[in-house]
Amino acid sequence: MTETTRPVLIAGAGPTGLTLACELARAGVPFRLVEAAPGPQPGSRGKGVQPRTLEVFDDLGVVGRVLAHGRMAMPIRSTGPGGQVTLGGGDLPESRPDIPYPASLITPEWRVEEALRLRLAELGGAVEFGTTLESFEQSDDEVTAVLAKDGGTETVTASRLVGCDGGHSVVRKQAGIAFEGETRDAVRMLVADVEVDGLDRDAWHMWRHPDGFFTLCPLPSTGVFQYQAGIAPGQDPDLGLANLQAVLDRRTGRSDIRLHEPEWTSLWRANVRLAARYRAGRVFLAGDAAHIHSPAGGQGMNTGIQDAHNLGWKLAAVANGASPALLDSYEAERRPVAADVLALSDARLAQAIEQKGIPARRDASTTQLGVGYRGSALARDDRDDTALLRAGDRAPDATGLTTVDGERRLFDLTRGGRFTLLSFGTAALPSGIRTLQVVERPAGPGDVADTGGHLAAAYGATEGTLVLIRPDGYVGLISDAGDVPAVAAYLTEIGSPSAAGSVLR
Numbered sequence: 001m002t003e004t005t006r007p008v009l010i011a012g013a014g015p016t017g018l019t020l021a022c023e024l025a026r027a028g029v030p031f032r033l034v035e036a037a038p039g040p041q042p043g044s045r046g047k048g049v050q051p052r053t054l055e056v057f058d059d060l061g062v063v064g065r066v067l068a069h070g071r072m073a074m075p076i077r078s079t080g081p082g083g084q085v086t087l088g089g090g091d092l093p094e095s096r097p098d099i100p101y102p103a104s105l106i107t108p109e110w111r112v113e114e115a116l117r118l119r120l121a122e123l124g125g126a127v128e129f130g131t132t133l134e135s136f137e138q139s140d141d142e143v144t145a146v147l148a149k150d151g152g153t154e155t156v157t158a159s160r161l162v163g164c165d166g167g168h169s170v171v172r173k174q175a176g177i178a179f180e181g182e183t184r185d186a187v188r189m190l191v192a193d194v195e196v197d198g199l200d201r202d203a204w205h206m207w208r209h210p211d212g213f214f215t216l217c218p219l220p221s222t223g224v225f226q227y228q229a230g231i232a233p234g235q236d237p238d239l240g241l242a243n244l245q246a247v248l249d250r251r252t253g254r255s256d257i258r259l260h261e262p263e264w265t266s267l268w269r270a271n272v273r274l275a276a277r278y279r280a281g282r283v284f285l286a287g288d289a290a291h292i293h294s295p296a297g298g299q300g301m302n303t304g305i306q307d308a309h310n311l312g313w314k315l316a317a318v319a320n321g322a323s324p325a326l327l328d329s330y331e332a333e334r335r336p337v338a339a340d341v342l343a344l345s346d347a348r349l350a351q352a353i354e355q356k357g358i359p360a361r362r363d364a365s366t367t368q369l370g371v372g373y374r375g376s377a378l379a380r381d382d383r384d385d386t387a388l389l390r391a392g393d394r395a396p397d398a399t400g401l402t403t404v405d406g407e408r409r410l411f412d413l414t415r416g417g418r419f420t421l422l423s424f425g426t427a428a429l430p431s432g433i434r435t436l437q438v439v440e441r442p443a444g445p446g447d448v449a450d451t452g453g454h455l456a457a458a459y460g461a462t463e464g465t466l467v468l469i470r471p472d473g474y475v476g477l478i479s480d481a482g483d484v485p486a487v488a489a490y491l492t493e494i495g496s497p498s499a500a501g502s503v504l505r
Contacts, residue, residue: 007031008315009145009158011171013127015046015109016287016304017164018116022060023312025123026417029319032156033120034131034147036165040117043264044108044193044219044226048298052368052394054101056309057115059415059473061122063101065115069221070107077203079252081210087203097454098396099369100411106204108193108219108226109301133170136161138282160315162284164308167271169289175280181273181292181342188237189268192227192244193219195260201225207252211235214251224263239265270294272346274338278331286311291338294345302368303341307334313417313471323495333373369394373474380490381478389460391478395469396459400452404442410455413448417471421487424456425464430488 008024010017013035021033049057049066057063075090093102117127134153136145143161147154163171172179199205201218212230219226229247236243245259275290287304311330318324344365372393373379379392389396398410413436414420421435429435438455439447450456459467464482468490469475477490 006159009161011133012165015112015301016308019305019308020312022120025125027316029316034128036132038130046109046301049105050302050368051101053302053305062115062119069111070105071220072105073103074106075203078206080208097399098458100397143282160282163289164287166288167292172289175283178276179273184270186233187270188231190229191266192262193224193264194227194262196225198257209251293342299341309472333376391475395473395475398455398458400454402449402451420469422467424461425482427484
């Protein structure tokens with residue numbers, strides 16, 4: 001088998017592995033997605049989907065399913081030790097043309113996985129449940145892995161191996177990659193999915209108590225709440241119904257809220273760790289296999305999904321003939337993002353412990369709309385540091401666009417995992433790449449009229465500006481000088497299938 005026919009082997013079918021599989025499937029790249037668990041796993045786990053991740057889901061064609069089973073901008077009802085109640089967080093931020101999803105969404109993680117599995121099936125793929133990665137070896141040309149299923153083993157040959165197999169990653173351990181950081185056994189939390197009597201589902205309920213914080217969050221599209229209770233050293237870590245009810249009674253001071261037998265439980269311990277490397281030869285790490293931290297701020301699942309979105313198009317490009325050097329940019333771009341996320345979640349955890357309650361604030365630091373790759377080898381522009389939008393930044397959306405097919409948002413036109421070139425001029429452009437020509441009125445299928453002026457404003461465009469948007473929705477190149485040769489050179493250097501391949505500088 002060749003590089004283009006050997007599959008990419010993905011270990012772990014959580015949100016990260018499923019996103020990566022969808023990316024490869026829509027690009028026509030062969031893969032195998034294996035999962036040790038016998039079937040889909042229960043549990044709400046990571047329940048917050050951030051605006052940037054919703055944009056990823058929009059690109060993948062699953063955002064409608066995810067939104068249908070979630071609630072955006074859920075209000076938070078917080079009760080203090082003295083019984084004082086505050087309500088906040090329920091108002092959607094003002095709508096903006098450049099941001100289609102202005103707030104985070106609450107939905108159980110298993111619903112996210114369900115939506116991605118359905119999309120994967122539509123793309124012709126499937127999860128191989130009950131299949132364990134036992135071991136692997138790699139050479140310069142391939143990865144040979146041993147899979148175990150139904151009491152037997154199978155040896156498979158893959159072009160690459162991606163470990164999306166969580167904090168206890170077999171891939172990371174066997175690749176010999178250090179997982180640097182610490183485990184804080186003194187910081188623990190009881191977590192459960194449980195039906196609740198005597199409490200409305202209109203808000204996320206929080207209580208601040210000297211023993212620690214306590215929350216009950218209604219999970220949309222289900223009949224359960226997610227139960228969370230921070231426990232200090234010496235407090236009972238028992239996850240049985242009796243102890244869960246006792247903690248609730250003590251911290252809420254109420255006797256009218258009754259729990260049913262939990263559907264899923266977990267004892268969370270504070271692990272704050274970051275992989276020393278995201279790559280060892282043909283082996284890559286993504287998601288919790290590469291970084292693990294506090295759930296404070298709702299960053300973990302989202303960061304893993306965005307790891308996969310970044311790596312997926314690059315693996316697909318290389319499988320279709322792009323330069324293998326393109327894969328070097330994965331760790332260079334994503335590991336610093338994870339380091340920032342660890343710092344953010346650690347700070348918010350410390351705040352939660354100090355305040356005996358979960359911070360309700362949501363801002364640009366948690367929405368992940370500010371995540372970007374300025375300074376990356378894939379970021380080129382001729383703008384100075386005063387420009388609001390630079391190469392490496394998230395490519396903003398825009399409304400008020402008129403095409404020959406009717407009114408569209410920009411994201412409608414860039415969806416699908418391909419490069420898109422926005423041209424605000426009339427210069428002759430490279431062939432073989434999707435191009436949107438901004439004109440006064442549409443005359444052809446690639447023409448876009450910016451009737452509201454939102455597109456030019458979002459990109460700070462002037463007459464002649466060229467903007468090359470990457471398959472993962474980030475700006476690869478901006479040229480206000482209208483430098484067409486720079487666009488062609490960029491595509492050539494990364495070895496895009498739409499241009500001749502060569503080595504990335």
